[in-house]
Amino acid sequence: METKPQYRMRIREHRTVRASELIAHPLNPRIHPDFQKEALSDILQEVGFARSLLVFETPEGKLQLIDGHLRQSLAEDQEVMVEILDVNEAEANALLLSIDPLASLALYDNPTLQALKNVVETSSDALQQLWTSLGESQEKTKAELAKTRKEIEQDIPEQFLILIECATEAEQADLLERLKKQGLNCKSLVS
Secondary structure, rough: OOOOOOOOOOOOEEEEEHHHHEEEOOOOEEEOOOOHHHHHHHHHHHHHOOOEEEEEEEOHHHEEEEEEOOHHHHHHOOOEEEEOOOOOHHHHHHHHHHHHHHHHHHOHHHHHHHHHHOOOOOHHHHHHHHHHOHHHHHHHHHHHHHHHHHHHHOOOOOOOOOOOOOHHHHHHHHHHHHHOOOOOOOOOOOO
């Protein structure tokens, strides 16, 4: 029986610090559009901070962000909770490149998503638009894939082929010439 791997615990501690004391990661590739800033600001106003910012300690003893750059910029000089990881710079870079893309790979169970949308209320237009759009792109992608699959199936004509293995190139050329003389549509392939 195969056993699950034991994952290392890399969370060192949780600490409250001023957001302005955190160093932005110089390789953070994420760009935050105004709509995202507005939606995050609105949920922070309606609910408050409910998620720590992910950081690691640099060799100089500074706390550098891995995840939470937008939350940090919105908090400005406010105290925030950080989750300090025991990782080196290379591991922090790997997390920076992985956390958001991995989260975006999750799919929605549409009945459950709809039930959740039905019970959550907001006065924020930005949040309402965000919540309304959830699952739509997934459904659009599924529809586009189904359409493309049908088009591909219609575009590929049925073919009935015979593959004949030849011992030498000369034998292949000879057989090809004889088959063509018989009026057969054939071609040579080399693998």
